[in-house]
Structures are given as C-alpha cells and as structure tokens.
Amino acid sequence: MEVKNSEDNTRIAEDVLIQVEHLKKYFPIKGGVLKHTVGHVKAVDDVSLTIKKGETLGIVGESGSGKSTLGRMIIRLLEPTEGKIYFENDDITDLSNRKMRPYRKDMQIVFQDPFASLNSKMSVSELIEEPLLIQTDLTKKERKEKALNLLEKVGLRADDRNKYPHEFSGGQRQRISIARALAINPKFVIGDEPVSALDVSIQAQVLNLMADLQDEFGLTYLFIAHDLSVVKHISDRVAVMYLGRIVEIAPKDDIYNNPLHPYTQALLSSVPVTDLSKKSEKIVLEGDLPSPSDPPSGCAFRTRCPLAHDRCTTERPHLLNRDNGHSVACHLHDNK
C-alpha cells in the first residue's frame, strides 16, 4: 500500500476509526424540457460524527431521514456534495477508485435485502471467494479453505458451499452476505437494515451472530435501522436522524432513558411494547415527514414539534454537546 494522502497526521484521535465532518448530499431535481436543475433533495444536510474503534454506532430514523445515504457516503458508494470523510488518519473524501481500493478491504456493507444483494448465478463458495480473489493473493486452495471456515463461522454447513442463493431462506442468505463481507477481514462493517426483512426469531439469530463476530474480530459497526429496539440492543451509541440531520446523539442508555430532543421522545413513545404494565403516554406526532426537497426553515422538525416556538422558524439549532457525549440539536436545550 503506497502513501495514503494525509495532510494532517494529528487530525484524528487515536481511538477513532471514522470521522465525518459537515457531510452533505444534495440530489439534483431535474425539470423542464431542457432538464435543468430546478431544486435539490437534501438527503443528508450537514452531518458530523465520529465512530470509535470497536464500537457500534446505531443510526435510527424514519424513511427519508437520510440514514442510508449517510452510510453509503461514508464508504464512498455515493459521492458527497460537501464535507470530509476520514478513515483512521486519512482523508478519503476525494480518492480515485484506484486509490480507494486498499481502503475497500477495510470497509464492507451488508444490505437489507439478501434476495437482491447476492448474485443468483454464483454458488455460495464463489460468492464468498470473490472478495478474496480481488483483494488478496491467496491461492485457490487457500481461498476454498477460508470460505469453508467462514461458512462455519456464520452457522452454515460445509455442504452448503455448492448451493445457490435461491436454495436458502432469508436468514441464511443474510448469513452468506455476512460471510462475504467478513471474508477480507474488514475493520469496519455497515449494516444497512440488515435484519429488517427477517422474521423475529431469525432476526434474533442474525443479531446474535453479528455480536459474536464483532467480539471475535474486533469489528467496528455502523448499524442503520428503523427499529428502535433492535438498534438499542446492538449499539453502544445511537444517533437519531430527521430530514437529513442528526438531531440527537448519545451513549445508548442516555438516549433511551433520557431523550432530550422532542422528536426522539415522540419516536420512543410510539414504539409498541410487549410489557403490558408499561403503558406510557404516547406522543402522537401530527402529519408526515416534510419533503427533503423543501425542508422547513430553521429547525427541520418544527412543523411537527409540539414545543416549537418563534426561534425554531428562524434559526437552525446546532448539534451541541450538553452533557458527557450527549448532544442534541434543539433550542429548548440551549444554555443548559
């Protein structure tokens, strides 16, 4: 691996794996006969965060909150409109595909739909060996061995290796996706709704597997999901996104026991729980998510916020640290 471009070696703290600064992704909206750009969908609008080595950062948000777009930008599957992405100490924001290649080995992603993300014409062993072929110098025999080893690690049988994806259930396919992601020993794995398509009993199997693999290989996870209970289970810290922005980020216990942002409070209160003795007051939000092409001025949440006041219309609240790693973007919590 030749020189990674790093202008400033002291930029990032030792224990940080990923740092993003003021990341934005605006998708142009084309209109008219000449297909001029008539506006922008602000899918991600000024997000900064860090992910520490070995931790799991969960990102929750509803559809259209920008959580998947953010994940894809971090591993350079989407080009950011603005902002910086650092991996370990290196600025990877503008690397060419060729220069990006050594970093690709360190970052992998597991998608939601294991029916769409696995090539149906490749056998399981081909699927798992493909990344090894591209990224390593292993011989054919070594690749076979490694693939077998991985199959076992993710709870599949050795004689499954010659089967094709359609012969497996959804949960088993997700295990194959995980084996494929882990084949080249990445440091960082994004799970983009990796268990959302699975039944609960299977979801539990896959979540347990991901936790085991994290321990065994010292992985760092970015876990994107809409299910708050799942995110709570797997994460160390949790960020809540709304309309392309992080509205609150904190260690998981802080955010779940003491949510500060009105949106986080409403979101948590909306989750139906199975504990019948715990019937808390639900905060039912009015209306729908506004369009990300025309977000409200000031605070993006103000149109649905039960506590909005004048200042929320005019001034966008910044994500500020209130208390020991608990940050919230809300005017109600200024000066506290």
Added chain:
Amino acid sequence: MTNSTVLSVEGLKTYFYLDDNEIAKAVDHVDFAIEPGETLALVGESGSGKSITSLSIMNLIEKPGKIVDGAIYLNGKNIVDLSDKKMTDIRGKEVGMIFQEPMTALNPVYTVGNQIIEVLRKHKKMSSSVAKKRAIELLKLVGFPRAEETIKEHPHQLSGGMRQRVMIAIAIACEPKLLIADEPTTALDVTIQAQILDLIDEMKHKFDMGVLLITHDLGVVAEYADRVLVMYGGQIVESATKQTLFNDPKHPYTNGLLASLPSLDKQTDRLGAIKGTVPPAHRFPKGCRFSTRCPHVMEKCLHANPDLIPESDGHEVRCHLFK
C-alpha cells in the same frame, strides 16, 4: 357462537396442491370467533398461515390453493360455498379490508374520491351526489381536514400513512361488522404506525366492529389486541387473552418469539433466538410441527401432533408439555 358473533371460523383447511403431488397444508384446521367491538390478533412469522387464513375468509384463495374443509360464518351465515358473484357483494360491504401496501391496493388512475364513491354506489346504491357527500364525511372521519380537496387527489399525491387512511375510509364506507387488517402498518414508519392503529381502534369503537388484526409484531398485539391467536405451521398453537399471553405464555414457540424480541426497557446480551427456520408448508415434520425447532422436544413430539387443549379458562395450548 352467540347471536351477535361477527365471524366464526370452524375447522378451516386451506391446502395448496403443488406439482409432483405434494400438498402444502397452509391452513390446517383453524377455529376461532370474533365478537363485536373485539380485536382478535393473529400473530405469526412468514409461512405460519396467518395471511392465507384471512384470504380464505374473504374467499380470495386462488389455484392451486383451495378451501378443502370447514365453515366460515359471517354474521351467522356460512359463506364458504358462496359463488364469486355473491362474495363480491359481501366483500367491501359486510367485510372491510385493509392490506399492508396501500399503494398497490388503491387504483393509481382514479382519484381518491372516485374509489370511495364507487364502493358507496355499488353497495349502498347511493346517487353520485349523495355518495360524494358521504365520501367527504368519511375522509374527514379518518383525519383529512381538507377532505373537499383530498377527494380530487390521486393516490400518488399522498404519503403512505395518508393512503392507509384512505383505505380505512373505503373499508368502513359500508359500516361493516367485520374489519380485516392484514399487516396494516408494516410498511409505515413508527410515528405513522401509531396514528393509523389509533384510528383503526377509534373506528372499531365507533362502528362496534369486530377486528381481525393480522401482524408479525408482538408490540402491536400488546397495545391493540383483546385476544391473541399464535399461529405456527398452519395451526393455532396458543390462544389466550392478551393479558394471559404476555404474562403467562405456555407454548415453547410463543416463549421463543417473546425471547427473540429486543426490548426497549431491558438490556440483554443475547437474544433468545429460536434455532432453525419455519419449515415450508409441504414439508412439515411428522408429529408436532414445531418439533424441529423446539428446545423441549420429547420422543412423543416426533410422532404425534398435539391437540389444542384448554390449559385454563380461555387459554388453549397445542403442546405435549401440557395436559
């Protein structure tokens, strides 16, 4: 079954006849009843038979599937053998239906108003002006303050939650005694889910309907159901009031499901996953259908499928551990 029972399903069997002479017993002897004002939840994972049960009630089973046995009493009348034409009169009139995906359930080329008015004209024989007035009332009832404008809009102009509100307006247009809601909020975000489930509950009380709520989400069951049927392998494995089911679950499958759920309140290091996967409906194991995944499996379970037997008043379990 009492005189007021809205729906009574007795010994329902819906089988699918596959190629090479295999039979998928998707629904295999299911019994239950719903009273007015009651929400009965049918809960289970993919392949448990819960949706086939609801499609059977509406007589929407297509080849190679067939209702092979059983009776379905809707407001006291057996509808299992009715002709397609007669069923068309019943669907939408005596049974309201809400499905998971409102975008595919609504017709994209007609306005919202057209689709409500069509139901009222067909089933209630209203004139178009009366039907239009009623459509506006119904839209207001389900939470469209600007209903006069909403009736002119097309489904693609609405959000997912608003489309589901339109579906509810259509479902209750003829004031049916039974509402079938098949995963009504699965495609919706959690804050919108709360709005829609609250609305269904409100409509249930307003029209004194019986609601059959089909869902995979035990949280939704805990907040909105009165009684619960847990389905596995085409059969009911546990039937209880909501309180009993969550406070004193008996069947190993019910316990497994509850242990699989990550909790918002408690922190557990490992989830109690159920091993293996749901067997396909043409490959159910001999004996108890849960035996391949059950942590308490005994010799007996491999040979004989247990009956659904009363464990206590109103609580039934299909398991050899209990008798």
